[in-house]
Amino acid sequence: MDSAVSLAEARAAGHEPHALSFRYGQRHAVELAAAARVCAAQGVSDQRVLDLDLALIGGSALTDDIEVPKGRDERSIGAGVPVTYVPARNTIFLSVALGLAEVLGARRIYLGVNAVDYSGYPDCRPEFLRAFEALASVATAAGTERGERFVLEAPLLALSKAGIVQRAAELDVDLGLTVSCYDPSGTDAAPIACGGCDACQLRLKGFAEAGLVDPVTYA
């Protein structure tokens, strides 16, 4: 959902986005099928998928056999770094995006981090984004030789999930193509969200607050 809306924001800003997805050993590989659907719907012709087996690192319920927590209350969801945190995941993803951007001559990297996430994930916070931008200009030939800057665009940063749902409606993004659930059943083409994990709960609350109905299927 967040990636789909971020992509739409990039297009609305007049850019021609290249999309980058990761097959990183996540349990919910179903999200890659969703990414392909979203790219097709938004007319993105260059979608690349990088294989990157982060299970080699371990340490997260998203890649390991740690159980995804279900039915946690709102206070628990916001408290501390969740077990679904994949160590340095966004740093790794952004590093690859930086290399691709340098090769493509792109200088803006869009990502879907937002206010709800950054209460728990360290690598979703504004401080992280600024530190990465500082790194990017000394890490690249473009930055070092030609003084070019790379900008991270996080258009959802200050938005609640309800705000993202509203923005999706304004930008005509079909959220029925997306999947947020950490533990879906069904198939890649027709996933069924569990409704109980943190991601499902936050998503459902967002739709409820926006006064809209989530078009995806729940168990």
Added chain:
Amino acid sequence: MDSAVSLAEARAAGHEPHALSFRYGQRHAVELAAAARVCAAQGVSDQRVLDLDLALIGGSALTDDIEVPKGRDERSIGAGVPVTYVPARNTIFLSVALGLAEVLGARRIYLGVNAVDYSGYPDCRPEFLRAFEALASVATAAGTERGERFVLEAPLLALSKAGIVQRAAELDVDLGLTVSCYDPSGTDAAPIACGGCDACQLRLKGFAEAGLVDPVTYA
């Protein structure tokens, strides 16, 4: 060579290193066999190899079909970013190392960048290393929740190739197990260095200046 000496420095400093290598689509995959030999020789039991196909990014003679330059003079080798520069490569590698370090509870990351490299590669310079350390403390749960710092250790940073060869001798590192050539022939177990690429030239010059004989085989 640089990685082997850095590993020995980590051991000499009293650490028990975990080794991380990358199968990143490099032409010289022979270096992974060398990494395994070096780890075995130095008693490192935990060596992990991450598959990461950077050909998806493109833009380098190390992963693309761009010809590796041969027989360049010393001035050309030092001038500008070489075509063997893989965009954001060290940023990507360090990001993965950061994630692994966080999971293992390690707080020091050793890497073999040195003065000869950083004349050409932006992501081998001290400014890059400091920017990455700054990023690491805001990118991780360890840094954010517990104020822990990650330190990049680049023991070869100020050394010339001759200095690295000398240090290898002092630390009893068998450089015959290593491979530096960008375009080797032979087999993974018994590689033959070309002798003409930038890496071979810098290595041979280093041995000559150190007054030692390179134990690897040249074509």
